[in-house]
Amino acid sequence: MSARTWRFGLGPVLAGAALVAGLVAAGVGGAKAGERRAGTVLAMDPQARILTLDEFGANAERRALRVRVPREAAVLLSQRNPGGRDVKDSFRDSTITLADVRVGDFVVVELSDDPEVARLVMITLRRGDGS
Template sequence: MATDGRARRLGAAAALILFSLLLGLPTPAAWAGGRRAGTVLAVDPQSRILVLDEFGANAERRALRVQVPPQAVVLLSQRNKDGRDLTDSFRESTITLSDIRPGDFVVVELSSDPDVARLVMVTLRGRAGS
């Protein structure tokens, strides 16, 4: 019985240490290569800039400005009505930056530079989340 109590205390101590370490880590949004999402406020295909209305940390609304380089992948994701299971529920098709419109809801996957996109995916057309 004494060994069982000691094992529980050690397990609880290890969990507390792990939890403390996790609290000290930066949020995933701050990591390079992270994902951001929001409603498109503006798109400038000439300068390849995308401005999103996103909810950031603490549900704080802000405008996020992202550079979309020519080598970035830009996709439209649409529901596949004929999909049989999770593997074919959506279809992605390549589009251009000029195909993105204000009001579209997009997911942006960032490159190693947090201001530069490596992938932009339109997941909902229209006035999403405004």
């Protein structure tokens, strides 16, 4: 490939493709501290306080996410508020226990500084309640 072809033709395209591939590869992997993850509950062990989710990751890749839920973590059930008039009161959150989380529920998990530990678990859809 000549210098002219590199500078004005395929060179920038190949360099850009390599950069994008590197960024995608760097982003693929396990959970990162502080982020929110969502998925369907595959398994729940209330004694060990371990929750396993089926989630879709990068490139729609399915994977199991396993997190520990410490006693101080918030566990909530979020339900639509039929009397809600605006965005602020459209949903009602109630505190529940980890034992109330069931296999098949769809949850959002907010990770703590440790990516294997949850600081919040919120059920957003109960198994069987969806359309």
